[in-house]
Amino acid sequence: xxxLLSYGDAGWGDEILAGLAITMQLAIVTLPIGLLIGFVAxxxxxxxxxxxxxxxxxxxxxxxxxPEILTLFVVYNGVGxxxxxxxxxxxxxxxxxxxxxxxxxxxxxxMVFGAFAGEVLRGAFQxxxxxxxxAGRAIGMSPRKIFFRxxxxxxxxxxLPGLGNLWINMLKDTALVSIIALxxxxxxxxxxxxxxxxxxxxYLLACLIYWALCVLSEVVLARMERGANRxxxxx
Amino acid sequence: MNPFDxxxxxxPRLLDGTLMTLKLTFLGAFFAALFSxxxxxxxANTHPVAQAPLRLYISFxxxxxxxxxxxxxxxxxxxxxxFLQDWGLWGFFRDPFNCALLAFAxxxxxxxxxxxxxxIMGVARGEIEAAKAIGMTRLQIxxxxxxxxxxxxxxxxxxxxxxxxxxxxxxxxxxxxxxIMGRTRQIFSRTFxxxxxxxxxxxxxxxxxxxxxxxxxxETRLSRHIGPRNxxxxxxxxxxxxxx
Numbered sequence: 001x002x003x004l005l006s007y008g009d010a011g012w013g014d015e016i017l018a019g020l021a022i023t024m025q026l027a028i029v030t031l032p033i034g035l036l037i038g039f040v041a042x043x044x045x046x047x048x049x050x051x052x053x054x055x056x057x058x059x060x061x062x063x064x065x066x067p068e069i070l071t072l073f074v075v076y077n078g079v080g081x082x083x084x085x086x087x088x089x090x091x092x093x094x095x096x097x098x099x100x101x102x103x104x105x106x107x108x109x110x111m112v113f114g115a116f117a118g119e120v121l122r123g124a125f126q127x128x129x130x131x132x133x134x135a136g137r138a139i140g141m142s143p144r145k146i147f148f149r150x151x152x153x154x155x156x157x158x159x160l161p162g163l164g165n166l167w168i169n170m171l172k173d174t175a176l177v178s179i180i181a182l183x184x185x186x187x188x189x190x191x192x193x194x195x196x197x198x199x200x201x202x203y204l205l206a207c208l209i210y211w212a213l214c215v216l217s218e219v220v221l222a223r224m225e226r227g228a229n230r231x232x233x234x235x
Numbered sequence: 236m237n238p239f240d241x242x243x244x245x246x247p248r249l250l251d252g253t254l255m256t257l258k259l260t261f262l263g264a265f266f267a268a269l270f271s272x273x274x275x276x277x278x279a280n281t282h283p284v285a286q287a288p289l290r291l292y293i294s295f296x297x298x299x300x301x302x303x304x305x306x307x308x309x310x311x312x313x314x315x316x317x318f319l320q321d322w323g324l325w326g327f328f329r330d331p332f333n334c335a336l337l338a339f340a341x342x343x344x345x346x347x348x349x350x351x352x353x354x355i356m357g358v359a360r361g362e363i364e365a366a367k368a369i370g371m372t373r374l375q376i377x378x379x380x381x382x383x384x385x386x387x388x389x390x391x392x393x394x395x396x397x398x399x400x401x402x403x404x405x406x407x408x409x410x411x412x413x414x415i416m417g418r419t420r421q422i423f424s425r426t427f428x429x430x431x432x433x434x435x436x437x438x439x440x441x442x443x444x445x446x447x448x449x450x451x452x453x454e455t456r457l458s459r460h461i462g463p464r465n466x467x468x469x470x471x472x473x474x475x476x477x478x479x
Contacts, residue, residue, distance in 0.1 A: 073432060175302045179409055200315065207304065211294070211298040
């Protein structure tokens, strides 16, 4: 059985590792974009304009209510169609634009991550102590300084557990991109299964790799939480 | 094609898919709800060493993609085909619906167990002591004190889990179960009309919205001895916290 997993032409070790690399790239590229969307959504839903607030709440509510796979298909097929329409409008008779599965995967995962992160961040911003901002204003800090010196460091502390869960969920959701033919861990496993006819062995292996990634993430997140909470009295 | 024409033409399929999604979600949540109370009691009350297998199972279910679990059951069972045929189980594993249901039930059992464990741990010690003091048996305490409280505490989280399960049920379309997502992909592959995805999104959102309303009714009923509570925030209500 171990020669099946060996590195090189005979085994599938290298193919599966290549898939794992794509999975990791996908998750790592998605994280900052998703966080950015999350911050925008959080600020929109805390805005003083009712219109922005409705957009913020509408976005987070709708995106959280849709299956991730549906979002992925909407992005993959919809944005692809849109790009092609734009291309035809811009340059009739030009070549078709291919919306790559990787870009579609990142976009869809970031949109989902952003919607959930928006709620986590809004909760974190709203649990800040109002008196601290007042204290900042009283000693003459600019709103910008108050944001970076007082609000953001504490939002980080409050939001970290929630964002950590979202990271783990997103890591698991990357498996969905195998359906739109991106060669991630799950799809390379499928390829290996197709050749070796050992579905249980290989899918179990894939699951174990995802499991290891999640457990590892949990360990790292726990350390980060300890770091974020340093200097805070434990009750 | 006009977005409404496609619904007029394909609504029987969409309805069929909606019923399939509801069936998968309901049955998955139901089977999980059968097993989770017992497992949650084990998680809450027994020695850590005795729980090791259960914790491993829960960690695995929460640490791996549902898609992976589904493939492991649906495709993975093929590796044990002779064995399963001997036991007469092959017919069960050959059907994608059964495999999807099994995967979702196993997954939801893990989540529901953890949620319910939190509920059981949240029951006030004094309540249990009072029940003991008036001479209730252990079974009576579980039935009349522990579980009613635990379910009330866990109710909102259980509702979230069922919504997550409903969303996850869309994965069944990958193993050729014709739920909403499966029907939508089928219709899209015939018509290439993108609006069908938006209709599917609308159906999912409606199911979630109706479920949330029903679940809140359940919560009110479970908490009727506590008195009125704050109702949920509306999209239109102004944000809490710092005022500009």
